[in-house]
Amino acid sequence: METYIIGSILKEYRTRLNISQEDISFDLCAVSTLSRIEGGTQLPRRKLVEALFSRMGMVTPSSGIPMSRADFYRENLEYKINDMIARADYEIAGLLEEYKNCDKDMDVFERQFYTFYKTLSENVKTPDDKKAMENYVSALRLTVKNYDVKELPLARLLTRIEILILNNISRTLYSLGEEENAISIMEFLRSYFEKGIVSEEEKAKNYHVILFNLENWYGLSGNDKKSLEISEIAIDSCSKYGPSNLFPYHIFNKGCVLVKLGRMEEGKKSLEHSFVIMEELKKCDDIASGKKWCKEKLGLNL
Secondary structure, three states: OOOOOHHHHHHHHHHHOOOOHHHHHOOOOOHHHHHHHHOOOOOOOHHHHHHHHHOOOOOOOOOOOOOOHHHHHHHHHHHHHHHHHHOOOOOOHHHHHHHHOOOOOOOHHHHHHHHHHHHHHHHHHOOOHHHHHHHHHHHHHOOOOOOOOOOOOOOOOOOHHHHHHHHHHHHHHHHOOOHHHHHHHHHHHHHHHHHOOOOHHHHHHHHHHHHHHHHHHHHHOOOHHHHHHHHHHHHHHHHHHOOOOOHHHHHHHHHHHHHHOOOHHHHHHHHHHHHHHHHHOOOHHHHHHHHHHHHHHHOOOO
8 A cells, every 4th residue: 555654744743743633633624534644544635735734833845745737836826926925916816817727626725725815916906895804704714614703713723824814804804994803813813923833934924014013003093002012022023033124114113102102202213213224225205104194193303
């Protein structure tokens, strides 16, 4: 009988991290299926393996997964789509169409990838938050089956794309005026990044985005002390997870809150510091809009 080594690799990491089969497989596959995969008697689909490793905060090993021609094709398209989105290029409709029309029906994980990125790109070009919310929730329920937008997910472990979908659900809820639910989900994600199993690469990419949303939302709601707390966490984390493009904006937010709290000199120092960094990054438009905001909202000429 042919055996597949990817299962033994998966089991080794899972047991090393002290993760149960129930937690890692929750709504992804049956525990019995995972047992057969780990035992090397069942050939897993590419995206299932990716999801299982992702829930352990890991990138899927590059070897040991038998892939069809269609698997290679879709994997390459996923890389291109992710790269474009990382560069804020949302013109991915053509790539998504190729992805959908590949010579193999999409499995549940491929449908989730397709639905999420299609919704994301369409909502950027033609905003429709109610429709986007429906699609994001549908995408998440493909792998977190009983998810209720009013509650937090039941899964103890999350894949990378589940985290991205939750982030966009939170942001969309905020746009729809449901600030309390939006903040609750974003705080859940913040806690997950701080206490859950998330790769350092993912923390460097997405942790600051979560903190940036929170510090802005708390600031807009008038909870300046909480906004300041989140800003300081974000600034400190830059030394731990590496520089972020949002670094000067965290400092800007901190400065604004300090001024609002009456700590004028500290606030002005942070604001001026943020503008210096933005200048180095050639963010001239952001400097101009930031100074305008400070004048109109805080009465400061910087």
